Each structure stands twice: as structure tokens, then as C-alpha cells.
Amino acid sequence: MRAEPVYEIYAIRYAHHDRRASENFISGDPHDLPQPLDYFVWAIVGAGSCIVVDTGFDDAMARKRNRTVVKPVGEGLKAIGIDPDAVESVIVTHLHYDHCGNYELFPRARYHLQDGEMDYATGRCMCHSHLRVPFEVEDVTAMVRKVFAGRVTFHNGESEVVPGVTVHKIGGHSRGLQCVRVRTQRGPVVLASDASHLYQHFEEKRVFPIVYNVGDVLEGYATLNKLALDRKHIVPGHDPLVLERYPARPGFKGWIARLDVDPEEPS
């Protein structure tokens, strides 16, 4: 019998935003110190395949949204030997502007998305300017075009993308947000994406201000915990600490970290 595949996972930082802690939590933060966000895409490599999780945004979007691209997404992927032209699978955790831009970067890829996210991003909720804030019509339209080109696989709830890589609907932050669970040499690792922007969100059960349903965000933390062996196996979506706790890919400190090996945690 063949061994079940395990995968390497890389967090690739592409952008940054300086902000204060009060901007990262509903009800603000009593200390309100600087608490920047990093922006990542992730690459899952193994069993002869490469799956990219989320596609980031480009320079034009960074200018529009007042963010800073530190290294373009394509450059980060190439740095670890991944040719975007050859990528066949892209998991889009949700359709917020920082997760689904660069939509021409993967011309051969099939995209994996939850039903609920496409419904949300194209339905009646987008009549409300408050809910539209994290979406860009061009990003959503690009995904609709991919549907019509036969390049999208929809999932509803829990689903396997390839053996050992599964998606799990979380909702909450965005109605069809999904996280990704990956079998690795250290057990299953859960890429939370925006199911937990920072470690503090799932550890302290606090909520990021951009939200569709607060109850589902909080339930989502329980789901993350259930899918991972322990908190060391949960990787938040925007936390600069990820690059401090996980070992850097040699030569790429502050840019690319390896997630399928144990992190160093503060004692």
C-alpha cells in the first residue's frame, strides 16, 4: 500500500499595512499600540502537485487601498520554484480584495470556492455599501468569468481538493469563507486565512471588525480547534508573528516561511 501523501506548506508574504490595534478588533483595544497586518498567499507542495491558496492583490490595488506590496505574489512563488503559469489548482478562501486579485496570474488553474461565497459576493448583500467594503467588483467579475470558462469547482461545506488537502466552510467574516486543512509530516495544519486574522483572534476569542456574522466567527474558532491537533497547528491569515515563529526558507527571512515544521512559540 502506498503511503498517504504529506505536503510542504509555505507562507509567502506579499504586502503590509501599518495600523493600530484598535482597528483590528470589534470594541477596539485597551492598549491601542501599533499592530500591523501582513498579507500572505500560501503554497502547498507535494505528491507531484502544487496548490496555491489565495492570489493576493497587485500594486494598483495596493495604491487604491493604501497598502504596500512588499514583493509581488508571482515573485514569491517563483522564489520557491513555482511557475504561476504551470499552477493547476488555486483555492480561494474568500472573495475579499486581498485574497482574489492578480486574477490573470494563473492562466491554467482551476479555482476552488465555496458556493456560499459566490452567492454572497453576487447577491443581495452587495446592495449594502457596508458589506461591499472588502470586495472589488472587478475581482468578483473575474471569478464569474472563470465560472463561465469552466474553470471553477464549487464546494459546499467540507470537501477534498486532493488527497490530504481539504477545505472547510467557516463563514462569519465572509459568508462563504473556507479554511484549508493540509496533511503534513507534523500532522494536519490548518490555514485559517481570515477565520483568524491574528493569533489573538482565535486565542482570545475576539473578532475582526469586517464581519458578516459574529456568531459564525466565534463558532469558527471552535471549528479551527477541532480541525487542528492543537493551536500550534493553526496558522492565522494576517499575523506578522507567523514569519517570526516559523523557520524562514533559507535566504528568504521576512518573506517566506515553512509551515509544515513546528513553530517556535513564546513560552
Ligand SMILES: [Zn+2]
Ligand atoms: Zn477577508
Ligand SMILES: [Zn+2]
Ligand atoms: Zn484578508
